[in-house]
Amino acid sequence: MNKVKSFISVIVVVILFQSLLLAGCSNKDKDNNTNNNDTNQIKQESNNDKVDNETQNIIQDKEIEISEYNLGQSEIKQNSGIIMPYDMVGTIAAPKEGDNYPVVFIMHGNHMIEDYNKDRYDLGFKYLLEALAKKGFVAIAFNINAQYQLEFGEPIAHERLITIFNEHFGKLESAIKGESNDFGIQLKNKGDLSKIGMIGHSRGGGSLDAIINDQKDKGNNNVFGIIKVAPSNLILIENNNPDIPTGIILPQYDGDVSFQDGQSTFDELKGNPLRKSFASVVFLKGAGHNLFNDNVKQDDRENNRNLTDDDRKIFLTREQQKQFLIDYSVDFLNKALGKEVDTNLFDASKPTTNTAYGLQAKTSLITGNxxxxxxxxxxxxxxxxxxxxxxxxxxxxxxxxxxxxxxxxxxxxxxxxxxxxxxxxxxxxxxxxxxxxxxxxxxxxxxxxxxxxxxxxxxxxxxxxxxxxxxxxxxxxxxxxxxxxxxxxxxxxxxxxxxxxxxxxxxxxxxxxxxxxxxxxxxxxxxxxxxxxxxxxxxxxxxxxxxxxxxxxxxxxxxxxxx
Known part of the structure; x- marks a missing residue:
């Protein structure tokens, strides 16, 4: 997008602000959403054991359980006075053995739908849930389409998303305490809700700050780190960026969030002299917006004008982007928890390189000191x-x-x-x-x-x-x-x-x-x-x-x- 057209887009934002609250990812997908309500258990082991040489702790892939759950129907009581019904559905994965694992919430983006309850973009991150569970996290993704839709009036900022998150959080808390078991797998004592990580894609990434600030308003200082994947911000720069470890992934050929909003967020964090937490941004060469989510099929990279054959030669595959997100997420979350990780992405004592997990990239880091x-x-x-x-x-x-x-x-x-x-x-x-x-x-x-x-x-x-x-x-x-x-x-x-x-x-x-x-x-x-x-x-x-x-x-x- 050239800068004149970018300026025109900003004018449209100012004039139609409330409408833009419902904008974001906008690619039509009809053949990619399945709603399989069966509960599945996956028992997986891997030989790709990771050894931390400094602590001599051997971290092996864990045997996991995964379940697609349905917690029934609930309601969002909006500030407009209009009540919006929605289905509390999602997917959760956890190590089969052990307890008190950190909990990671994954928020999907806004994509075209026919029914906000039946179309399921949360299922597009099932691969990430499985990977995180194998590395020692309880990972959960739920359907948040209700946040993005014009049905039942226009939402005010992130009010619907906060309600959806809080209700799932409450159900998960009850299951971890052993008071209920509605998720299809055994969760008693399995997760530690005082250690929460968050990953958001597109509009889901741009909205993480609102959830965290709401948690803080409730007296919960429980989020240890966030990852924003190709984030789309509702306003020019999201306000009140929390002072917690922050990771940002920018796809080079993002054909959806053409402004690359996450870069503005990183520069905002970089310009805050009082910030104490580290922040990382990766500009991933050859990547596109949609390929991080398995249930978004369109290759948005083709939305970029003036593409050449040389550009297409460096395009990443969907599998490459998914594996990158897995590798980055595992290392980032462990680093945010204070553990040693074998990467230069989050370590000021190591030089920058032109690759990240074997892929071409530009990377930047800021530290609290x-x-x-x-x-x-x-x-x-x-x-x-x-x-x-x-x-x-x-x-x-x-x-x-x-x-x-x-x-x-x-x-x-x-x-x-x-x-x-x-x-x-x-x-x-x-x-x-x-x-x-x-x-x-x-x-x-x-x-x-x-x-x-x-x-x-x-x-x-x-x-x-x-x-x-x-x-x-x-x-x-x-x-x-x-x-x-x-x-x-x-x-x-x-x-x-x-x-x-x-x-x-x-x-x-x-x-x-x-x-x-x-x-x-x-x-x-x-x-x-x-x-x-x-x-x-x-x-x-x-x-x-x-x-x-x-x-x-x-x-x-x-x-x-x-x-």
Whole structure:
């Protein structure tokens, strides 16, 4: 979607806000919804045992039980005064043996239906329920179509969803206490409702904050982590993002949520200096919106205009996307619970790579212990960094520019960071020889950075500049100097995901020029251990040295310290 059309879409949002509350995923599926009320038990074992080398705890796939349940009909008492009936149906999976497992709730998105009670998109995540149960979680998904429908009037925000969640929560709590057994499998003492994880797809992902805030209003601080999969927000940026571990998955070729709303959420979390919890975002190459849910058959990637054969060559299969969601969810949830996981996605002491679980991706991480050295939020920051030190440019041009979804504000026509900000500042750094340097001087009272573990750059190659050779990745060096004159250098080579030349192409229409695909900023993270023989308690400067390519143009949002 180009930026003019994006702006028009925002105008429509403002005018038809209540209608948009019911919008979201909109792909027609007639042959994919089954309502099998039989209860099934699956006993599965796997040889794919995972060993945590640090704790020496062997985690084997567990034998599980899974049941599609029907808790009967209930009612949603809406603030409008209209009562809406709905069927309390869903699917639950749990390890057969053991007790007090964390509980994970999965919320599906809004897809076209003929009957909100009979069409079942919750069943599209049965594969994820099974996988989570095998890894030691009680996992439940239920039908929330009633939240998205215009029948019985328009819902006010998330009121229907909160009712549906609370009623299922109450039934599950009763089953875990042994007071009832309506779910078709034995749940007494099986789950621990003081440890809740949540996963939401599309509109289900955009609505998780509302459920969590409602739980907090009830005095429950029980949600330990959330994962938003291709989330669609009701408003430009959802308010009151909870300070809990947050994972976000963005499909590169999302043909439904074209604004990539989850990126705006991540940037909002990134801009909160008081945040204490970690957050992760993965921009998954070749992925689409619908393929995470088995009951949504249409390939939305074809909704993207200007697709090429090269684009289709990197399309992921449904099975690849499902396996990615399984792998990411298991590791994220365990990390949020404080366990050790074998991935660099959530660990500031490990460098970023251009893959995630074997698939091409751009990834970014923020931690609760993070300090910005440079932030491109005003023009004066070109010359003065966040530490109060001077910035020095040699043989290059640094210019403060605005990235915006509003065309009149946008100063980067051939760049489209997935965002809904009116003004999002970046530094464009242009260079034409290998002597180019950008140096941030560190004042004496800020020179001890030894308490941190890594240096993080949030940046992208600028595809709209002729200084970058077509389809050629960028590369640069980071040089840290201490007060004794010692220097340590690390090269961000042309395999650095954040410096890749993006898929897509420049397109010009009657309104503007734009890049055909989203081109997000992402993180290049360098652990301190990569810088050899340097005194991190006495750092005098940090330099971006453009000595790897003859010319280039990059966009830089911030540089920060992390641990």
């Amino acid at each position: 993070r300090t910005e050295i440079l932030l491109a939020d005003s023009e004066d920051k070109v010359n003065k960094n966040e530490f109060g030190g001077n910035n020095k440019s040699e043989d290059l041009e640094v210019k403060y520019l605005i990235e915006s979804y509003i065309p009149n504000n946008d100063q980067l026509l051939n760049f489209d960071h997935p965002t809904k900000y009116e003004k999002y500042g970046v530094f464009r750094i242009n260079y034409t020889n290998k002597n180019a340097k950008f140096t941030m001087e560190i004042p004496k009272d800020k020179q001890d950075i030894s308490n941190y573990e890594a240096l993080s750059l949030y940046l992208a190659l600028y595809p709209g500049s002729d200084l970058n050779k077509a389809r050629e990745n960028q590369a640069l060096s980071i040089v840290i100097r201490d007060s004794n004159g010692k220097e340590a250098k690390v090269i961000l080579d042309d395999k650095t995901a954040a410096l890749e030349f993006p898929e897509g192409k420049s397109v010009t229409n009657e309104f503007t020029t734009f890049w055909s695909l989203k081109t997000p900023l992402s993180e290049a993270r360098i652990p301190f251990k990569e810088f050899k023989d340097i005194n991190f308690s006495d750092i005098s400067s940090i330099t971006l040295q453009f000595d790897q390519k003859e010319s280039g143009s990059i966009l830089l949002r911030d540089i920060s310290l992390m641990k």
